[in-house]
Amino acid sequence: MSATDISTSAAPAVHTGRPWQRDLIGIAVILLAAIGGYFLFPDNLALLTRIIAIMLLVLSLDLVTGYCGVATLGHAALFGAGAYAAGIAAVTFGITEPLSMIGIGAIAGAVAGLVSGVVILRGHGLAQLVLSIAVIHLFHEAANKASTYTGGSDGLSGIAPDPLFGLFEFDLWGRTAYAFGIVLLVLVFVLLRILVRSPFGMLCRGIRQDPIRVSAMGASVKASLIKMYVISGAVAGIGGALNAVSTQVVGLDSLSFTNSAEALVMLVLGGAGSLYGAFVGTIVFMWFEHVVSAANPFHWLTIVGALLITVVLFAPKGLYGTAANLAKRFARSRP
Amino acid sequence: MSAIFEVERLKKSFGGLDVTKDVSLSMARGDRLALIGPNGAGKTTFVNLVTGHLQPSSGRVLMDGEDISRFNPMRRVRAGLVRSFQVTRLFSEMTPEEHVALAILQREGKSGRMAENFHAMPQVMREMRGILETLNLGALATVPVGEIAYGQQRLLEIALAMALRPKVLLLDEPAAGVPHSDTFLIENALAQLPDDLAVLMIEHDMDLVFRFAKRVVVLAAGEIIFDGSPRDVTEDARVREAYLGSYAHAGSAA
Ligand SMILES: Nc1ncnc2c1ncn2[C@@H]1O[C@H](COP(=O)(O)OP(=O)(O)O)[C@@H](O)[C@H]1O
Numbered sequence: 001m002s003a004t005d006i007s008t009s010a011a012p013a014v015h016t017g018r019p020w021q022r023d024l025i026g027i028a029v030i031l032l033a034a035i036g037g038y039f040l041f042p043d044n045l046a047l048l049t050r051i052i053a054i055m056l057l058v059l060s061l062d063l064v065t066g067y068c069g070v071a072t073l074g075h076a077a078l079f080g081a082g083a084y085a086a087g088i089a090a091v092t093f094g095i096t097e098p099l100s101m102i103g104i105g106a107i108a109g110a111v112a113g114l115v116s117g118v119v120i121l122r123g124h125g126l127a128q129l130v131l132s133i134a135v136i137h138l139f140h141e142a143a144n145k146a147s148t149y150t151g152g153s154d155g156l157s158g159i160a161p162d163p164l165f166g167l168f169e170f171d172l173w174g175r176t177a178y179a180f181g182i183v184l185l186v187l188v189f190v191l192l193r194i195l196v197r198s199p200f201g202m203l204c205r206g207i208r209q210d211p212i213r214v215s216a217m218g219a220s221v222k223a224s225l226i227k228m229y230v231i232s233g234a235v236a237g238i239g240g241a242l243n244a245v246s247t248q249v250v251g252l253d254s255l256s257f258t259n260s261a262e263a264l265v266m267l268v269l270g271g272a273g274s275l276y277g278a279f280v281g282t283i284v285f286m287w288f289e290h291v292v293s294a295a296n297p298f299h300w301l302t303i304v305g306a307l308l309i310t311v312v313l314f315a316p317k318g319l320y321g322t323a324a325n326l327a328k329r330f331a332r333s334r335p
Numbered sequence: 336m337s338a339i340f341e342v343e344r345l346k347k348s349f350g351g352l353d354v355t356k357d358v359s360l361s362m363a364r365g366d367r368l369a370l371i372g373p374n375g376a377g378k379t380t381f382v383n384l385v386t387g388h389l390q391p392s393s394g395r396v397l398m399d400g401e402d403i404s405r406f407n408p409m410r411r412v413r414a415g416l417v418r419s420f421q422v423t424r425l426f427s428e429m430t431p432e433e434h435v436a437l438a439i440l441q442r443e444g445k446s447g448r449m450a451e452n453f454h455a456m457p458q459v460m461r462e463m464r465g466i467l468e469t470l471n472l473g474a475l476a477t478v479p480v481g482e483i484a485y486g487q488q489r490l491l492e493i494a495l496a497m498a499l500r501p502k503v504l505l506l507d508e509p510a511a512g513v514p515h516s517d518t519f520l521i522e523n524a525l526a527q528l529p530d531d532l533a534v535l536m537i538e539h540d541m542d543l544v545f546r547f548a549k550r551v552v553v554l555a556a557g558e559i560i561f562d563g564s565p566r567d568v569t570e571d572a573r574v575r576e577a578y579l580g581s582y583a584h585a586g587s588a589a
């Protein structure tokens with residue numbers, strides 16, 4: 001038995017003879033979507049860049065929830081740590097070189113991942129979920145209290161990143177930030193695909209499906225989960241730092257329970273345990289949010305509710321997981 | 336010959352029910368031991384106790400003279416004590432290939448590697464294929480375990496144990512759930528185990544027991560009531576009595 005119920009909704013790995021082919025297609029689709037987004041929505045690049053940052057958060061959540069089966073409603077702690085670290089580095093310590101800010105965000109996210117992993121993994125099932133909620137509230141409160149550095153509830157502003165590579169200014173239209181985000185996303189995605197296919201990635205998938213079997217193989221469940229939490233933290237931290245670089249402000253909402261819960265909703269919507277579902281879920285959720293909440297904020301919540309109920313009841317593997325399953329069945333039914 | 340595996344005065348009770356009463360047992364390298372006994376005798380509990388999946392009330396477990404009583408299950412495996420499960424425990428979304436490769440990688444201390452892929456490790460691939468062929472699982476190597484028959488999942492349990500190359504192997508009813516026509520695969524696999532490995536097998540199929548075991552231990556109501564040769568076990572009065580207590584016909588089934 002797996003440790004959590006969320007994990008049962010994970011998409012099954014699709015078994016193809018040439019897995020790299022699928023990833024090359026995946027990367028091609030991301031790049032095409034990125035280019036399409038750039039030309040179709042030139043006035044919405046800021047939103048698209050925010051979607052990329054949140055995608056990194058949802059990818060990071062997929063590592064611990066989809067692959068390892070850890071239930072958490074506190075994952076924004078890792079994202080927020082990256083955002084604040086990058087912001088504070090720029091405002092307080094004058095480190096405004098964008099790549100350094102991203103690096104600092106990744107490290108801070110990894111540290112936050114270590115801390116929250118150590119706390120959350122002490123519990124199982126419901127206790128784990130409650131601990132994760134406690135973690136996000138503690139992070140939120142810490143950022144609120146440390147207002148000298150974080151700006152407290154006013155948010156941290158005045159982040160002014162240098163031009164990228166000394167060449168590309170972060171312009172008003174957000175073109176540089178968008179391109180920067182896409183490159184970061186593709187890099188992270190490639191590394192994560194390698195990771196989830198590695199022996200360590202297999203071990204983590206094993207932990208989600210049967211931790212007792214894993215320990216009966218002589219592997220350490222706890223140490224592997226903590227390692228994955230640290231990696232996950234680095235990924236979320238990059239997302240947070242990207243958000244700080246592109247919006248040039250960091251608010252307490254980045255460290256909020258709402259942000260954590262929405263990330264989980266996006267993951268469930270898209271489908272956990274494949275990385276691809278994280279993309280699909282984030283785009284669908286945030287795009288709908290953008291379109292519908294602009295028209296009517298009340299309807300937005302109704303639609304989220306209806307969407308979630310539909311997906312959980314009728315497509316428990318998420319949008320991507322269900323589509324992948326259908327494609328697999330279709331491929332099998334053909335001779 | 337010195338013992339590779341020793342259990343000293345192991346006791347366990349579940350809420351007043353003494354399931355393991357002062358059990359002592361030792362095995363030497365190369366032992367082929369069958370642990371038999373009526374249902375509910377405490378055989379699985381014995382395995383859970385010595386492998387650290389349950390905490391005993393008292394008693395010690397030693398591997399090669401080293402006290403491993405305080406080790407968690409993971410460290411006991413690393414000390415060379417490996418078990419299989421009576422009710423299959425596998426990763427339902429992963430393939431036999433991935434299971435066996437993971438076990439091999441774990442044994443070699445490579446399961447934490449993050450930038451490699453076992454498909455590109457020729458030695459792992461070769462050993463994995465060999466083990467799967469032995470158990471006739473080659474054709475199912477890339478099918479998720481949740482989609483293969485239970486009998487074949489049982490064979491994969493044994494494949495995992497083989498891949499870990501233990502010093503002491505505890506098999507909890509490896510043939511339970513395997514179609515009779517396939518038990519020869521299990522026997523083939525057992526025959527290929529290294530000669531110096533100590534194997535304890537819990538088994539109800541007495542034909543299998545007699546072909547496999549050089550030594551039989553009978554557990555009844557949490558106590559060892561017989562420890563001797565397969566030839567003598569059916570003649571033993573206490574053993575007959577223990578089986579008659581739960582079955583109408585002694586000797587024919589266990
Ligand atoms: N976790 C447990 N809690 C309570 N009783 C248990 C537990 N595990 C086993 N038992 C009891 O211990 C006895 C021995 O069980 P078991 O070791 O599974 O027997 P066997 O494997 O010989 O058939 C049975 O009466 C069973 O009901």
Ligand SMILES: [Mg+2]
Binds near residue numbers: 378380421
């Ligand atoms: Mg049993």
